[in-house]
Amino acid sequence: MKVLVTGATGKSGSVAINEMIKMGVSIRALVHSADERSDKLAAQGIEVMVGDLLNFDDISAAMKDIHSAYFCFPILTPGVLQATAYFAQAAKDAGVKAIVNMSQVSARRDAKSNAAQDHWVGERILDMTGIPTTHLRPTFFDEWFLYIREDVQKKDTIVLPFGNGRWAPIDSADLGRVVARILTNPKEYEGKTFKLYGPEEYNVPEMSEILSEVLSRKIKYDPVSIEHFTESDAEKGAHSHFIQHVTHVAQDCIDGLFAGTNDSVETITGRKPTTLAEFFAKNKALFQ
Ligand SMILES: NC(=O)c1ccc[n+]([C@@H]2O[C@H](COP(=O)([O-])OP(=O)(O)OC[C@H]3O[C@@H](n4cnc5c(N)ncnc54)[C@H](OP(=O)(O)O)[C@@H]3O)[C@@H](O)[C@H]2O)c1
Numbered sequence: 001m002k003v004l005v006t007g008a009t010g011k012s013g014s015v016a017i018n019e020m021i022k023m024g025v026s027i028r029a030l031v032h033s034a035d036e037r038s039d040k041l042a043a044q045g046i047e048v049m050v051g052d053l054l055n056f057d058d059i060s061a062a063m064k065d066i067h068s069a070y071f072c073f074p075i076l077t078p079g080v081l082q083a084t085a086y087f088a089q090a091a092k093d094a095g096v097k098a099i100v101n102m103s104q105v106s107a108r109r110d111a112k113s114n115a116a117q118d119h120w121v122g123e124r125i126l127d128m129t130g131i132p133t134t135h136l137r138p139t140f141f142d143e144w145f146l147y148i149r150e151d152v153q154k155k156d157t158i159v160l161p162f163g164n165g166r167w168a169p170i171d172s173a174d175l176g177r178v179v180a181r182i183l184t185n186p187k188e189y190e191g192k193t194f195k196l197y198g199p200e201e202y203n204v205p206e207m208s209e210i211l212s213e214v215l216s217r218k219i220k221y222d223p224v225s226i227e228h229f230t231e232s233d234a235e236k237g238a239h240s241h242f243i244q245h246v247t248h249v250a251q252d253c254i255d256g257l258f259a260g261t262n263d264s265v266e267t268i269t270g271r272k273p274t275t276l277a278e279f280f281a282k283n284k285a286l287f288q
Helices: 011-023 036-043 056-062 080-094 114-128 149-155 172-184 204-215 226-235 240-254 264-269 276-282
Strands: 002-005 026-031 047-050 068-071 098-102 133-138 157-160 193-196 220-223
Touching (some): 011 026, 026 056, 056 080, 068 172, 098 114, 098 172, 114 133, 114 240, 149 157, 157 204, 157 226, 172 193, 172 264, 193 264, 204 276
Parallel strands (some): 002 026, 002 068, 026 047, 068 098, 098 133, 133 193
8 A cells, every 4th residue: 555645845744754654654755846855755765756746747657556645735836726636637547545635724615815715626626536535624834933933033023914813723743643644544534524723722912922931032913914914925025826815814814714623633643733832842943
C-alpha cells in the first residue's frame, strides 16, 4: 500500500510524511521544487517526485500504483479548482482507493472568497469521482501569527483585520497528524467532512495576552480595517487571488463564521491538539 502526499514540503504535508515514516508506510512525495526541503525528504528514504499540480501529466504520473492520496494546494496562489480536477481524474484513472482533501472551514457554495468557493466546488468534484474521500475543513492556522510576526518583532503589535471575531486556531502539525491517520485508515473516515479546530476559541485581544505571557513583554492588538490590511499585503507582493480571499474571510471571521471548536483532532489522532500557548512557545525565537 503506497500513499501519495502532495504539498509534501508544505506545513501539513511534511508532518503527515514524518508521521507515516514512523508507521513504516510506503510513501511517494510530490514536491513542487527540487531544493533542500525535497533533499531532506529523499534522505528519509521515501520516493520523491518533482511535479506541478497544475500539470495533468505530472499528477497522472504521480498517481501510478497509489492506494490513498492527499490533495493539498496552496492558498497564496490561484489554481485550486484546476488542480483538484486534474487530481480527481488522475486518481480515477489510476484506481486510487481513498482521497484526503485539504479544504477550509469557510468552504461553501455561496462563499464570497473565490478560493473558499472553489474549495467547495473542488469537494464536489472529488465526490463525483466515486472514490471514497474525506474532506478536511480547518479553521485559521496558528501560522497566521508567523505571517504577521514582523509587527510583533518591531512594534510589539499584532496587526490583523479580524475585529472582535473569535476562532480556535489550529497548529498545522495537528492537521498533518490527522492526514496521516486518515490516509492509513481511510475506511474509518470515508465520505466524511471534518471541521477541524484548535482546543480553545479566542478573540485577538485574548490571543495577544497569551503571546504577551509567552514572550514576557506586552503585545498589543491593532484591529486594522480589512482595506488597510490588504493594501499592506499588496505592497508586500501578495497575489490578487490571496487578497480577494483575505478580504472576504476576514469579514466571515468578524461575522462569526470561524467561531467554535470540537474534539475531532483528538478523536482522530488520539492526541490533544496543540494549544496556542504551546505553539507560541515552540516558535518563541521567531517573535523576538
Ligand atoms: N493558512 C490557513 O490558515 C488555512 C486555513 C484553513 C485551510 N487552509 C488550507 O490549507 C491548504 C494549504 O495551504 P498553505 O498555503 O498553508 O500551503 P502549505 O501546505 O504550507 O504549502 C503548499 C505546498 O504546496 C506546494 N505547491 C505550491 N504550488 C504547487 C503546485 N503548483 N504544484 C505542486 N505543489 C505546489 C508548495 O511547494 P513550494 O513551496 O515548492 O511551491 C508547498 O509544499 C490550502 O488548501 C488552504 O486553503 C489554510
